[in-house]
Amino acid sequence: MPTQECSTTDCGRPAAFATRSEPAWCLDCIDNLVRAGGLEPAEPFTKPSTWRLTTCRTCGVQAHYRLEYIIGNNAAGIATCRACHWKAWRGNRGPRPGATLDRGKITRRLDEFGYELIDPLDEVSDDGDGPLVAKCRRCGRIRAARMGDFGWRCNCSRNTRSSNPASPRPGRLLLSESDSPALQWWDHERNDEATFRTVTVRATRACQWRCPECGRRFEAKVSAMAERPTCPDCSARRHAEWKSEYAQWQTTPVAEVPELAAAWADDADPREVMVAGSWKLRRFRCPNGHQPRISPLTFMSSGCPHCRGAKTAAAKKWLADTSPEIAGQWHPTLNGKHSPQNVVWDSQRMVWWRADCCGHEWQDTVRARDKYQRLRCPACRTFLGSLAWDDPGLAAEWSPANPLTAWNVRPHTSTPFVPEWICATNPGHTWQAPLSSRSNGAECPDCREAGKSRVELAHHAAAEELFGNARSGVAMKDKAFTTRKSWTTDISVSVNEHTLVIEYDGAYWHSAPAKVLVDERKSRDLLAAGCLVVRLREDDLPTLGIDHPRYREVRAHSTVARPGPVMEDIRDWVTDLTA
Incomplete structure (x- = not known):
């Protein structure tokens, strides 16, 4: 239940939602804000980020708008209805000579963009300027805009990336643990210690800073200072000095x-x-x-x-190194001497591509492949950075009953439905779980309740007796992990300031192709994090094919388990490796 009070003066009722620093309103005040924008609510309010259906009190057109957009227009004294806006704009501009209404042409173009025509709103609309009302076929959002604006497609089809592929931004990197020069500017006297220990380099929170050069104290956002710390006084002084120096030159x-x-x-x-x-x-x-x-x-x-x-x-970022998923779709025969190894990741060169899913071939620039919708295949409408690409082992458990495929969701995206999963080990196990929880390491609940096998427990006991600090079922997180944010380890041991991870791969649980792929990705992530990795592969399980000095596979037999000698052999290997 929300505990924040409505921000309207003298209202006193509880707000319909809660925020940390922004104003919030009760349901009645929210409806009054919508009416102040010239609209009438046509459906109940749910939360500020959702698109809410409204009816224009002037022209009667129904369309979806966000609360933030309405409030911004109210503050600027602008009516929110886009249908009224574009009709007035078109009336002032006048129709293009010779243009005629062609509803069939309009319908076909909107269908190409993923929309369904509701109302042309004008006698002349197929010239790209006339206002239209259309509904997104995917999410149902209704909007009023020009034909050219629909060409950018609905926001629900956008697949934006979080950072520049050539220089990716850090994740949740704490400012206190970074090497940012802004640390020398942090004002410990005016900021509390808890803020210093928890704020990240990408935080938009305003904090207090002190210039190490002139001592000026000022307030600025953490993200801006972490990227390039500047002092207002020193910047003004340097600007004045440069103007004087320029006059001399x-x-x-x-x-x-x-x-x-x-x-x-x-x-x-x-x-x-x-x-x-x-x-x-x-x-x-x-x-x-x-x-x-x-x-x-x-x-x-x-x-x-x-x-x-x-x-x-010499420092160019080639496509093969920066965007391996896009590089994997490079057409092998139609691009002449050009290849992903000699074309930069944001090149404007028009090249040929081929989709491995359906064989579709098309032309597009390298740069356009990584913008806007970021489609993996324009024919299948699958997009880049999907769950199927980032974590194919987890994608193998994605149920075909889900309304979207694993090529149409990100590993940590929020879906309008709770996905269904099918266990790769036992297809009879089906359950529902959010994408983020699965990507963070949650496994099949039925398999987890079954517990560990007798042989695995015996190896853990032997490791605990030999090493003294063996732990079972520890969840590990590391910035070097690329497949998942967290992995649960079977046995983890601290040896000579190194972390030794021992995984027991039973033949029954780890023979499925999806599990083999998960085992490989998990091993590579642990190696990237600096761990020593040993996999006890049971019976006739094939090798994972990992060639790394800190990786080893040991053959284990379920019928003749020898946990003691196996652990002694592992100890000798680790001793030689860390000596």
Whole structure:
């Protein structure tokens, strides 16, 4: 139940939702805010982030709007209804000469964009400017917009990435554990210790800072300071100093600056050309023989652009290294000499692609593949970064009864339904669980209740007797994990400041292809986190094919278990490895 009071003065009723720092209102006040925007609620309020169906009190058009959007328009004195807005805009602009209404053409175009036509709203609408009312076939959201705006598709079909693939942002990295220069600016006197220990480098919270240069205290967002700490006073002072310095360069000839005079290769007299103040480009010669045409001030401050370009080229992010999923769809025969290994990840080059799911072939730029909808296949409407790509072992347990496939959901996305799962070990086990809980390591509840096998328990007892600190069922988390955020280990031991993980792979539970894939991904994640990994593969289970100095597979037999000698062998291997 919400405990926050309504933000309307003298209301006093409990708010319909709770927030940390933003205002909240009761249901009656929320409806009054909607009416203040010229709309009438057509369905009950649920939460601020949802699209709520409303009816315009002027034109009667029904459409969905978010509460935040309505409040923003109210503050700006703008009516919210987009149907009224676009009809007025079209009326002021006038119809395009020769344009005619073609409902069939409009319907086909909207269908291509994933919408169903409700009302053209205008006598002329197929020229791309006329206002339309249409409903998204996928989520049911109704909106009023121009035809060209529908081409961007509904927000529900967007598949935005969280960061730039070439320079990914850190996850929940604590500021106190980072190497950000903002740590020297943190004001410990005006910020409490709890905030310092819990705030992340991407937090938008405003905190107190102290400039280490001038001592000025000020308030700024953590994310901005973690990226580039700046002081308002020092920035203003440096700007004033630069303006004064620039004025001096405007009266200083090139001949009086030794580094410019030595590189001068222009026909003009360097004694008559000023370092700054002129738009005209001049010829210079760098030590490497390049002769760029560039302004004297830019050459003095940045050097030769050709030399800088060579350094940039050496640090290029190739598609194969930055976006392996997209690179895997590169057409093998239609792109000539170009390949994912010699094309940058955000190239504007038009190339051929081939979908491995259905064989569909199409042309698109490399950069466009990673924007907006970020589709893996435009024919199948599957998208990049899906559960099927990131965690195929978990995707193998995704039930076909779910309304979406594993290629249409992210590993940690919030779905409008609770997904159903089918256990890869025992297909008779079916259950429902949120995507995030499964991606965080939750397993089949029936299998988990069955407990550990007798042989696995015997190996854990032997490890505890030999190492003294063996633990069972420990959930491990590490930033190096790429498949899941958390893995539950069978046996974990601390040996010589190293973490040894021993996994027992029973033939019955680990023979399914999905489980084999999970075992491989789990082992690679643990190795990436710096662990020593030993897998006890039972009977005739095939090897996982992992070649790593800190990885070992030991053959275990369920009928003739030898936990004591097996653990002694593992101890000797670890001792030699960590000596």
